[in-house]
Amino acid sequence: MWRVVAVRALRRDGAGAGAPRAASGAAVAQLRRRLESELEDIRGAGTWKSERVIASRQGPHLRLAGGDAGIINFCANNYLGLSSHPEVIRAAVEALEKFGAGLSSVRFICGTQSIHKDLEEKIACFHQREDAILYASCFDANAGIFEALLTPEDAVLSDELNHASIIDGIRLCKANKYRYKHMDMQDLEAKLKEAQKHRLRLVATDGAFSMDGDIAPLREICQLAQKYDALVFIDECHATGFLGPSGRGTDELLGVMDKVTIINSTLGKALGGAAGGYTTGPKPLIDLLRQRSRPYLFSNSLPPAVVGCASKALDLLMESNAIAQSMAAKTQRFRSKMAEAGFTISGKDHPICPVMLGDARLASVMAEDMLNRGIYVIGFSYPVVPKGKARIRVQISAVHSDEDIDRCVEAFTEVGRKHGAL
Ligand code: PLP
Numbered sequence: 001m002w003r004v005v006a007v008r009a010l011r012r013d014g015a016g017a018g019a020p021r022a023a024s025g026a027a028v029a030q031l032r033r034r035l036e037s038e039l040e041d042i043r044g045a046g047t048w049k050s051e052r053v054i055a056s057r058q059g060p061h062l063r064l065a066g067g068d069a070g071i072i073n074f075c076a077n078n079y080l081g082l083s084s085h086p087e088v089i090r091a092a093v094e095a096l097e098k099f100g101a102g103l104s105s106v107r108f109i110c111g112t113q114s115i116h117k118d119l120e121e122k123i124a125c126f127h128q129r130e131d132a133i134l135y136a137s138c139f140d141a142n143a144g145i146f147e148a149l150l151t152p153e154d155a156v157l158s159d160e161l162n163h164a165s166i167i168d169g170i171r172l173c174k175a176n177k178y179r180y181k182h183m184d185m186q187d188l189e190a191k192l193k194e195a196q197k198h199r200l201r202l203v204a205t206d207g208a209f210s211m212d213g214d215i216a217p218l219r220e221i222c223q224l225a226q227k228y229d230a231l232v233f234i235d236e237c238h239a240t241g242f243l244g245p246s247g248r249g250t251d252e253l254l255g256v257m258d259k260v261t262i263i264n265s266t267l268g269k270a271l272g273g274a275a276g277g278y279t280t281g282p283k284p285l286i287d288l289l290r291q292r293s294r295p296y297l298f299s300n301s302l303p304p305a306v307v308g309c310a311s312k313a314l315d316l317l318m319e320s321n322a323i324a325q326s327m328a329a330k331t332q333r334f335r336s337k338m339a340e341a342g343f344t345i346s347g348k349d350h351p352i353c354p355v356m357l358g359d360a361r362l363a364s365v366m367a368e369d370m371l372n373r374g375i376y377v378i379g380f381s382y383p384v385v386p387k388g389k390a391r392i393r394v395q396i397s398a399v400h401s402d403e404d405i406d407r408c409v410e411a412f413t414e415v416g417r418k419h420g421a422l
Contacts, residue, residue, distance in 0.1 A: 053065035060081065074376060075376055076273075077273070079396075080317075080327060082316065107296065130281065142165035142277075146204075155178060157191050188203065205232075209238075211393070218254045225259070234264075236249040242270055261282065265278060275302070330396050357421055365419060
């Protein structure tokens with residue numbers, strides 16, 4: 001609060017040190033006109049993304065700025081509820097006090113502390129891989145890997161619904177690009193046959209897809225990769241920490257830990273939720289990324305507090321998988337009660353539970369009405385998801401209580417009846 005007040009005071013009357021300085025001139029005027037027209041187009045298309053301001057910590061219960069406390073939150077990737085876990089927060093404070101606010105440097109100049117090395121070792125150990133490298137985000141890890149690894153002699157085969165950061169990372173590399181239909185193994189096989197002429201083939205897929213809560217058929221992908229001599233890369237942002245018997249991810253869930261070569265994942269979702277990403281895999285690959293990967297080489301080191309959060313989150317997961325089991329039980333409760341109420345939930349067993357509604361307007365008004373009942377969920381429609389497949393995405397967390405889940409189902413039932421979705 002003090003910060004907002006202080007900034008407002010600086011900006012008052014447009015005369016203080018914080019007052020915006022508007023550049024002028026014909027080029028700026030032209031730019032403003034163009035930007036305003038583009039913004040108008042976004043509003044007109046109904047795809048404007050507004051941001052709700054949260055006035056409390058991330059957690060199952062929130063206070064929205066200017067609103068009541070006690071909103072039940074079903075739209076964070078806080079799968080294990082570690083974002084506000086007392087031990088995670090304490091570890092961040094300790095790291096902050098011991099190692100400072102930040103490194104003011106990239107890793108290879110003077111930005112590597114013992115905690116960075118320890119966390120990389122812990123990540124590699126968690127995934128049972130040879131080595132790991134930290135990035136400021138998984139977006140960066142995805143942006144940095146393909147260009148460093150693949151040359152024009154190589155090929156990359158990517159699921160058409162892969163995350164935007166994989167798509168962008170692939171755009172940056174000079175390898176031959178093949179896009180296969182979503183989770184379609186016949187199409188992947190056809191593309192692998194076509195790609196035999198290249199030196200090296202890399203199949204790239206999300207382990208779990210965040211819009212549908214569906215899980216990549218990794219067993220089949222690995223079989224095809226073996227048949228056509230390809231490597232497998234998975235993005236585990238929506239799997240690390242909770243999928244599989246000990247939360248290692250999709251490769252553990254589907255019994256192919258020894259068949260997947262490269263894993264990219266985030267520290268910004270289940271693993272404490274602060275920020276950061278990583279690649280884990282063969283040591284020579286990690287060594288090469290330290291030499292060649294541009295988002296790693298030319299961006300600041302992860303701040304110690306962030307490293308402290310992720311490191312503690314991994315300790316908690318390696319001690320016990322009780323948190324992940326609790327999340328799985330709550331996911332099951334929500335999915336079965338919603339199905340009983342008559343809703344269609346996409347995906348299977350994943351804490352991303354998309355309530356399929358079809359119509360974009362229906363998804364939007366129902367999400368708004370859910371908030372009026374104290375349940376925070378978000379509607380997604382085209383172009384984020386295909387036309388006619390609008391939905392409300394519900395994300396379950398280990399720290400939701402059974403009562404939270406039941407209140408959510410009750411609210412959906414009331415709102416669904418009111419708007420004719422049931
Ligand atoms: N990959 C997937 C599948 C994601 O869902 C996300 C985040 O939304 C990212 C990568 C980027 O992760 P980060 O937030 O660490 O940049």
